[in-house]
Amino acid sequence: MAGDMRPNGKSMSIIVTKGTLDWAYPPFILATTAAAMDVKVTMFFTFYGLGLLKKKLDLSVTTLGNSAMEMPMMGGHMKMPNIMSIMPGMTALTSGMMKGLIKKKGVASIGELREAAQLSDVRLIACQMTMDLFEYKPADMVDDLEYAGAATYMENALQSDINLYI
Amino acid sequence: MADETLDTKGLNCPLPILKAKKALTGMAPGKTLEILATDPGSVKDFEAFSRTTGNKILEQDESGGVFRFVLERAG
Numbered sequence: 001m002a003g004d005m006r007p008n009g010k011s012m013s014i015i016v017t018k019g020t021l022d023w024a025y026p027p028f029i030l031a032t033t034a035a036a037m038d039v040k041v042t043m044f045f046t047f048y049g050l051g052l053l054k055k056k057l058d059l060s061v062t063t064l065g066n067s068a069m070e071m072p073m074m075g076g077h078m079k080m081p082n083i084m085s086i087m088p089g090m091t092a093l094t095s096g097m098m099k100g101l102i103k104k105k106g107v108a109s110i111g112e113l114r115e116a117a118q119l120s121d122v123r124l125i126a127c128q129m130t131m132d133l134f135e136y137k138p139a140d141m142v143d144d145l146e147y148a149g150a151a152t153y154m155e156n157a158l159q160s161d162i163n164l165y166i
Numbered sequence: 167m168a169d170e171t172l173d174t175k176g177l178n179c180p181l182p183i184l185k186a187k188k189a190l191t192g193m194a195p196g197k198t199l200e201i202l203a204t205d206p207g208s209v210k211d212f213e214a215f216s217r218t219t220g221n222k223i224l225e226q227d228e229s230g231g232v233f234r235f236v237l238e239r240a241g
Contacts, residue, residue, distance in 0.1 A: 008218065033180040036187035037218045106177040106205075108184075116184050 011040040012162040015153065016049035021059035021098055021110070022066070024052050027166045028113035035120035042160070043117070044153045046127035049166075050134070053126055053141045057111055060095040071097050118144060125152060168200035168236050169193065175204045175232060182208045183215055186237065190221055195241035198224060203233045212237070 012034050016027045027049075031041045045053050052059075063069055064085035070077040071094075084090050102109065108116075118124070128147045130136075138147070146152075157163045172189045174182035182203045189199055201212070209226075212235050216223045220240035227234050 029180050032184055036180070036183050037215060106181070108178075108181050113180075120184075120187075 008038050010038075010162075011042070011160045012164070013042045013044065013153070013157050013160040014163075015165045016043055016045045016052060017047050017166065019048035019051035019059070021061040021095060023166070024059055024110045025113075027164075028052075028110060028117060030164070031122050032113055032116045032120060035117065035122050040123075041117075042123040042125065042156045044125045044127065044156075046130050050126060050130045050136065052110065052114070053124065053145060054136070055140060055142055057114075059110060060091050061098050062091045063094055069094070072101070114142070118142070123156075168198040170197070171200040171202070173202045174208075175202055177203070178205050179207050179211065183211055186212070186215070187219075190237065190239050193239045195239050197239045199237045199239065201235045201237065203235070204231060206233070208233055208235075 012030075014027045014031060018024070027043060031043055034041050061069075062085050063080040064082055066080070067082055069080040071080060072078075080094060101107075123146065124142075124144070125146045125148050126141060128149050131138075131147065138145070170189060170193065172185055174185055177185070182201065182205055186199065186201050193199065203212075205211075209228075212223065212226075215221070216237065222238045222240070223235055224238050225234070225236035
């Protein structure tokens with residue numbers, strides 16, 4: 001791998017199953033940081049996580065099911081009750097608020113982290129079954145992906161020091 | 167004086183580490199990189215990064231909310 005300084009022989013795999021703005025962060029932050037620490041990383045994108053490999057990212061976050069969500073506001077925190085999610089435009093509002101915070105706090109965008117992952121040779125595997133299931137085409141996805149299934153993941157996971165499911 | 171300086175002020179986790187790694191990769195072993203950061207988490211993180219990758223922290227201080235690290239590129 002390019003950029004290795006003291007190859008430590010360690011490896012990590014992550015199964016990425018969620019495609020919302022909030023859930024997209026942990027796998028990409030861990031993958032890029034691990035790669036920066038000379039760990040060989042494989043990410044396997046399946047179900048809604050596969051959407052994170054689309055060329056055009058349009059991620060959102062909803063209050064629904066996120067009952068702990070609160071947004072910093074005027075020095076305090078505003079609770080975002082689940083019930084608000086039935087109002088039209090609510091998901092766009094919460095997504096806009098979170099994207100605003102991300103920018104303001106100097107947090108990387110998912111697009112930036114994904115690019116960093118590709119530049120640091122993180123192995124990105126798109127689940128072929130999910131591609132068929134949701135009718136995605138390779139042309140919709142970023143370049144340099146592998147298309148494979150569970151056996152490919154398992155072979156990799158059996159050789160990895162860390163296996164995460166997110 | 168470090169050989170190179172990297173300003174990550176205003177950037178949050180994991181960007182200071184990712185940018186530091188990128189900068190170190192382009193440097194020759196033994197060269198030094200000065201990193202400036204405002205992320206308070208970067209203190210623990212650069213220590214862990216250093217222990218794991220072997221890029222030694224030569225200097226470390228803080229002034230006015232800016233954390234400064236000098237790393238030596240591992241051989």
